[in-house]
Amino acid sequence: MKNPYLPTPMKVEKNVIETGDRNIKTLTLSFLNNKDEEIFNFIPGQFVELSVLGAGEAPFGIASSPMEKKHIDFTISKVGLVTAQLHNLEPGDTVGMRGPLGNGYPIELLRNKNIFIIGGGFGFSTLRAFTNFMLHPDNRKHYGDITVVYGARNPGLLLYKNELSEWEQRNDIQLHVTVDKGDESWKGKTGVVPVIVKELSIDAENTTTLVCGPPVMIKFTLPVLAELGLAPQQTYLSLEMKMKCGIGKCGRCNIGSKYVCTDGPVFSLAQLNKLPQEY
Amino acid sequence: MDYKTIKKSEITEFLDNLIKEYEIAAPIEKDDIVVFDKIKSSNGVILEYSNSVKSPKKFVIPQFETLISYNTNEDTTNVKEHLDEQKQFILFGARPCDARSFLFLDKVFSDEKNRDIYYKNRRDVVLIISLGCTQPQETCFCTTTGGGPFSSEGSDLLLVDIGDDYIIQVITDKGAELVKKLGLKNAQKDELAEMDRVIKKSEAKIEPDLELNNLKDKLDNSFDGSDWETLTEKCLSCGVCTYLCPTCHCFDIVDEEKNRKGERIRIWDSCQFPHFTMQASGFNPRPTYKERYRQRIMHKFSYCIDNYNMVGCVGCGRCISECPVNLDIRQVLTSLYYSMLSGRT
Ligand SMILES: Cc1cc2nc3c(=O)[nH]c(=O)nc-3n(C[C@H](O)[C@H](O)[C@H](O)COP(=O)(O)OP(=O)(O)OC[C@H]3O[C@@H](n4cnc5c(N)ncnc54)[C@H](O)[C@@H]3O)c2cc1C
Ligand code: SF4
Ligand code: SF4
Ligand code: FES
Numbered sequence: 001m002k003n004p005y006l007p008t009p010m011k012v013e014k015n016v017i018e019t020g021d022r023n024i025k026t027l028t029l030s031f032l033n034n035k036d037e038e039i040f041n042f043i044p045g046q047f048v049e050l051s052v053l054g055a056g057e058a059p060f061g062i063a064s065s066p067m068e069k070k071h072i073d074f075t076i077s078k079v080g081l082v083t084a085q086l087h088n089l090e091p092g093d094t095v096g097m098r099g100p101l102g103n104g105y106p107i108e109l110l111r112n113k114n115i116f117i118i119g120g121g122f123g124f125s126t127l128r129a130f131t132n133f134m135l136h137p138d139n140r141k142h143y144g145d146i147t148v149v150y151g152a153r154n155p156g157l158l159l160y161k162n163e164l165s166e167w168e169q170r171n172d173i174q175l176h177v178t179v180d181k182g183d184e185s186w187k188g189k190t191g192v193v194p195v196i197v198k199e200l201s202i203d204a205e206n207t208t209t210l211v212c213g214p215p216v217m218i219k220f221t222l223p224v225l226a227e228l229g230l231a232p233q234q235t236y237l238s239l240e241m242k243m244k245c246g247i248g249k250c251g252r253c254n255i256g257s258k259y260v261c262t263d264g265p266v267f268s269l270a271q272l273n274k275l276p277q278e279y
Numbered sequence: 280m281d282y283k284t285i286k287k288s289e290i291t292e293f294l295d296n297l298i299k300e301y302e303i304a305a306p307i308e309k310d311d312i313v314v315f316d317k318i319k320s321s322n323g324v325i326l327e328y329s330n331s332v333k334s335p336k337k338f339v340i341p342q343f344e345t346l347i348s349y350n351t352n353e354d355t356t357n358v359k360e361h362l363d364e365q366k367q368f369i370l371f372g373a374r375p376c377d378a379r380s381f382l383f384l385d386k387v388f389s390d391e392k393n394r395d396i397y398y399k400n401r402r403d404v405v406l407i408i409s410l411g412c413t414q415p416q417e418t419c420f421c422t423t424t425g426g427g428p429f430s431s432e433g434s435d436l437l438l439v440d441i442g443d444d445y446i447i448q449v450i451t452d453k454g455a456e457l458v459k460k461l462g463l464k465n466a467q468k469d470e471l472a473e474m475d476r477v478i479k480k481s482e483a484k485i486e487p488d489l490e491l492n493n494l495k496d497k498l499d500n501s502f503d504g505s506d507w508e509t510l511t512e513k514c515l516s517c518g519v520c521t522y523l524c525p526t527c528h529c530f531d532i533v534d535e536e537k538n539r540k541g542e543r544i545r546i547w548d549s550c551q552f553p554h555f556t557m558q559a560s561g562f563n564p565r566p567t568y569k570e571r572y573r574q575r576i577m578h579k580f581s582y583c584i585d586n587y588n589m590v591g592c593v594g595c596g597r598c599i600s601e602c603p604v605n606l607d608i609r610q611v612l613t614s615l616y617y618s619m620l621s622g623r624t
Binding site: 001002003004005006007009051053054055056057058079080083094096214215240241242244245247248249250251252253254255256257262276277278279 | 346347349351356358360362387388390392393394395396397399502503528529530531532533534536541543545548550555556557558559560562564565570574577578581582585586
């Protein structure tokens with residue numbers, strides 16, 4: 001029988017600084033054992049528990065697309081014990097991984113829909129994974145228009161800058177990158193995410209929205225989505241809670257009777273509206 | 280069902296026989312309190328007791344346990360799973376409420392999708408010989424939560440005290456096998472009549488107070504009600520209720536390391552502690568005793584029904600008798616049940 005607490009050994013390929021404040025890094029891992037790689041399948045929006053022996057485990061959303069073989073990315077903001085240790089890792093080091101965990105984005109339900117992606121902070125990482133998944137040549141035809149609004153507090157805090165420029169060049173994705181406050185060299189949009197969202201004309205009828213970001217962004221964006229006519233059943237959020245086990249046992253990540261680690265982290269707004277407001 | 284009998288005077292011999300083949304835990308007195316501990320002989324086992332202060336859940340979810348250990352050399356790390364071979368184990372003299380708690384824990388830890396292998400290894404070897412309650416305590420409310428002083432749910436064998444003898448109710452195949460091996464006598468008609476009388480008398484002492492399904496509806500509607508604040512005001516968030524509760528099972532996972540050798544440990548935790556749900560950002564969805572106590576009640580009496588089709592409380596009364604500020608879960612439930620305020624949404 002499988003031991004759900006046993007981490008799979010992973011090798012660090014890269015660990016690169018993403019942001020000007022050096023507080024966010026993207027960690028690229030590969031499998032040490034082929035057997036582990038063969039059985040690892042995930043869908044965008046799922047997460048894992050990463051562990052540094054001696055420091056402990058913490059949950060992170062998978063930032064790369066499942067279409068990319070051989071490596072898995074995580075974008076990690078340094079806030080405490082485990083994240084600091086993860087920042088210290090160098091190529092060749094070993095790290096433990098348990099997963100994939102959670103439900104992920106409802107990729108089957110999203111087929112043939114226009115997809116509206118709204119992200120902020122490191123919460124953008126799983127949305128980046130899903131966007132790259134959709135943009136893959138094998139998958140692009142299964143999705144309608146793709147619109148992405150992505151915001152950061154300032155230009156230095158934007159993630160995946162090279163990839164964002166590549167997306168800019170494409171004509172099959174509408175990208176709106178914004179910062180709360182620009183600097184001299186910033187030529188893009190300025191304004192918080194909800195304000196930018198409000199300015200867009202979205203065909204509410206056939207559009208599904210995926211939102212992930214800091215609580216304030218979510219709080220002010222949801223009313224705007226309602227104004228745009230996007231129904232709660234068509235709006236999905238990826239949530240964050242304190243987690244330990246990731247498999248519905250340790251008892252700390254629930255909202256009402258739902259465990260964010262197993263029933264989530266992705267919930268439709270319609271589902272959330274039925275749950276207690278305790279998140 | 281099969282019924283066997285055994286003389287009270289033969290119980291010590293019965294236990295000493297079992298000890299030869301099984302690991303056995305039984306109620307014994309230690310520092311003036313009754314606890315369940317592994318025993319090497321029948322000496323000191325007490326069967327005239329109300330209930331142990333600590334629940335016997337520790338035999339399937341120990342307070343600390345090593346999940347994995349590792350040691351690091353120059354360039355290799357060896358990781359070892361701690362899945363030790365378990366010896367056949369008998370939990371003797373458990374109360375029916377505690378036996379039922381094992382059924383509840385099974386639902387949490389032995390689900391199809393994410394089966395907890397550490398739990399399963401321990402649980403698979405457990406045989407429960409429980410002891411029905413002829414004298415329920417003032418704090419007992421097992422009948423309200425779906426059990427009873429002679430409930431056989433979760434037990435393999437159930438003893439009923441009829442004076443000079445115990446009737447042994449044979450509940451499961453596992454129990455039947457053990458009884459067969461021991462060659463116990465069948466119970467006689469008059470003994471069974473006495474058993475029925477004893478059971479009825481005891482059950483009459485704790486009639487159920489509330490109707491569980493109605494309670495769930497009321498609780499679901501009272502989540503945002505103002506009652507919680509006043510009802511829970513005196514809670515200290517000490518976590519005693521959760522540590523002693525036979526169904527509470529929340530845990531933390533931490534690493535401990537010394538000289539490049541370390542262990543990943545699972546350790547009991549409590550939803551009553553502020554850090555339990557504190558996120559790295561500093562945001563805490565359950566910042567005060569009010570939200571935390573509410574979680575304890577909602578989890579047991581609403582969420583568990585949704586998720587496991589069973590309430591997460593067996594009515595053992597430990598959280599009532601041991602709470603330092605006498606916060607009585609029955610009073611909280613009753614207040615919410617009958618509260619006019621909680622009718623609101
Ligand atoms: C599903 C999911 C997906 C996630 N995805 C990502 C992701 O993609 N990228 C990402 O960066 N994060 C992600 N997170 C968040 C991430 O898991 C947390 O940031 C991480 O667990 C922090 O772990 P840590 O050990 O570094 O922090 P901790 O050491 O636990 O500390 C965090 C903070 O709490 C404080 N603290 C810790 N202990 C105490 C104490 N005893 N008393 C007072 N203060 C204390 C610390 O000072 C620090 O500020 C995700 C979370 C979830 C649930
Ligand atoms: S209810 Fe009582 S035992 Fe439980 S945390 Fe509060 S004060 Fe402690
Ligand atoms: S909540 Fe209290 S009465 Fe119910 S099982 Fe736990 S300790 Fe016993
Ligand atoms: S993280 Fe343990 S129950 Fe969800």
